[in-house]
Amino acid sequence: MKIFSAAQIREADAYTIAHEPVSSAMLMERAAAACAGWLRARFMADTPLYIFCGKGNNGGDGLVIARLLLLRGYNVEVYVVHNSDKTSADRAANYTLLEKEHPHLLHHIHARHDFPTLAPGALVIDAIFGTGLSRPVDGWVAGILHSISELKDRHTIVAIDMPSGVMADGSSLHAPCVHARYTLSFEFYKLAFLLPENAERVGELHILPIGLHPTYIAQTTTPYHIIDEQTIRTIYQPRKPFSHKGTFGHALLIAGSFGKMGAAVLAAKACLRAGVGLLTLHVPRCGYEIIQSTVPAAMCVAEVEEQYSIHFHEGLNPAYKCIGVGPGIGTETATARSLERLLEAVKAPMVLDADALNIIGTYPALLQKVPKNSLLTPHPKEFERLFGATSDDFERLSLLGKKAVELQLYILLKGRYTAIACPDGAVYFNTTGNPGMATGGSGDVLTGILTSLLAQGYSPKAAIVFGVWLHGSAGDQAAARLSEEALLPEDIIDSLGQVFIRLSPDKRI
Numbered sequence: 001m002k003i004f005s006a007a008q009i010r011e012a013d014a015y016t017i018a019h020e021p022v023s024s025a026m027l028m029e030r031a032a033a034a035c036a037g038w039l040r041a042r043f044m045a046d047t048p049l050y051i052f053c054g055k056g057n058n059g060g061d062g063l064v065i066a067r068l069l070l071l072r073g074y075n076v077e078v079y080v081v082h083n084s085d086k087t088s089a090d091r092a093a094n095y096t097l098l099e100k101e102h103p104h105l106l107h108h109i110h111a112r113h114d115f116p117t118l119a120p121g122a123l124v125i126d127a128i129f130g131t132g133l134s135r136p137v138d139g140w141v142a143g144i145l146h147s148i149s150e151l152k153d154r155h156t157i158v159a160i161d162m163p164s165g166v167m168a169d170g171s172s173l174h175a176p177c178v179h180a181r182y183t184l185s186f187e188f189y190k191l192a193f194l195l196p197e198n199a200e201r202v203g204e205l206h207i208l209p210i211g212l213h214p215t216y217i218a219q220t221t222t223p224y225h226i227i228d229e230q231t232i233r234t235i236y237q238p239r240k241p242f243s244h245k246g247t248f249g250h251a252l253l254i255a256g257s258f259g260k261m262g263a264a265v266l267a268a269k270a271c272l273r274a275g276v277g278l279l280t281l282h283v284p285r286c287g288y289e290i291i292q293s294t295v296p297a298a299m300c301v302a303e304v305e306e307q308y309s310i311h312f313h314e315g316l317n318p319a320y321k322c323i324g325v326g327p328g329i330g331t332e333t334a335t336a337r338s339l340e341r342l343l344e345a346v347k348a349p350m351v352l353d354a355d356a357l358n359i360i361g362t363y364p365a366l367l368q369k370v371p372k373n374s375l376l377t378p379h380p381k382e383f384e385r386l387f388g389a390t391s392d393d394f395e396r397l398s399l400l401g402k403k404a405v406e407l408q409l410y411i412l413l414k415g416r417y418t419a420i421a422c423p424d425g426a427v428y429f430n431t432t433g434n435p436g437m438a439t440g441g442s443g444d445v446l447t448g449i450l451t452s453l454l455a456q457g458y459s460p461k462a463a464i465v466f467g468v469w470l471h472g473s474a475g476d477q478a479a480a481r482l483s484e485e486a487l488l489p490e491d492i493i494d495s496l497g498q499v500f501i502r503l504s505p506d507k508r509i
């Protein structure tokens, strides 16, 4: 699913009006009807409802929502926020309609002191600014956004299309914004929704389809995409009947050190559950019995060195289709030296995570030695160590994209919506996963999955897009069974099977 800029959304709107028998007023009606339907399904008609409307089309949506809910007997008051002397034609027409039928329900805000006192338990609809906002809101209008946000603990705030104050394509980190409980947005995710700085403002996001023209959507390019299940179904390769273990590759995982063998066990189990044909683990001496007894399906190469792996660049089996390195290996100087030699020796794409990334953060010259098209999986702190600090999430996203292209690597940035930047400039956001997965070891599971998929012959892009989605989906299955609180990395691994079954329904008995 594509993520469009505010300008592209305006074009989609115009294209739909030009190519379908629908006027701009009807499109506004459709958008508002989708919101009114959503609200009616959740809130009773006697809920006191306050709709704050701006002077642009977002305000127009608010006026139509008011009219539609009044028809259904809802208890509505409308407050027009006079942020500008200008207004859009569709908003003006809907204002006239409402004024004719319900003049006593229309109120006007020209200054912060015009802000009303709300009835207890009220539902507040924020239709002040949508995708038309091009700069941070200031002056008394900013005060109104503050007044609405201050209601959030006592009232339910629903933002229409965007929480007012949030800009679709740029940072609003320091800008005054409405903090909504729910955001009902039309047709597309906006880039701003996917970045952590807006999480508290957007609240629970619902994307409502309003029938924008499929041709425009298909023909228009954007670097930003949401990973959806439809895409995953085109990536997933079901197994053929005459396959054997050689068909699914031989992976090497370099993981674990004294006190961190759990990372190796988790990565190994995930690698196997994600379908690899053969797996070898390279561990320090202290890990040998642990691996042999907890992951019997894997082979194990143990170093003479007791606590850390420092010779993993030596004697690499040419049969390895993919090497994953990092979980729990530590950052000893000798380990770093071995990593450098490994990077010099390997030409095929690898998976680098955790301590491998921390080592590269300490010796940045190593970054140039990482084989092209490798997968790097930093969390935000690791990302900062590797590539430096940024002042907001949009700047960080842009740095992520720039580095992926410059270094010709797949780099992901972990978060609620993990972003995957590709060497060709594309960025994919993953929507699966839940806060229960923010637990130690969850990243090791991802490393195992990615190593497995690369070893099985998935292309680096397919492996990272599929792998991140798979990891999140398995986490969601596990959370549904056990709760987010009780979820452990092992549960993500145990749920991988259910996700594969979902992808290939014909395999169900």
Ligand SMILES: NC(=O)C1=CN([C@@H]2O[C@H](COP(=O)(O)OP(=O)(O)OC[C@H]3O[C@@H](n4cnc5c(N)ncnc54)[C@H](O)[C@@H]3O)[C@@H](O)[C@H]2O)[C@@H](O)CC1
Residues within 6 Å of the ligand: 009, 010, 012, 013, 027, 028, 031, 054, 055, 056, 057, 058, 059, 060, 061, 083, 084, 086, 087, 088, 128, 129, 130, 131, 132, 133, 134, 135, 136, 137, 138, 141, 160, 161, 162, 186, 187, 210, 212
């Ligand atoms: N494209 C679509 O898919 C559709 C869009 N619709 C609605 O139209 C909205 C976009 O409408 P508009 O383009 O009219 O824009 P908005 O209604 O989002 O905002 C424009 C208004 O904000 C003012 N403004 C902009 N920046 C300001 C600032 N910093 N401080 C104070 N005032 C500021 C402008 O003067 C204007 O009054 C969408 O968010 C959505 O709600 C729907 O009605 C129909 C379908």
Ligand SMILES: [K+]
Residues within 6 Å of the ligand: 058, 126, 127, 128, 129, 130, 159, 160, 161, 162, 163, 164
């Ligand atoms: K809004």
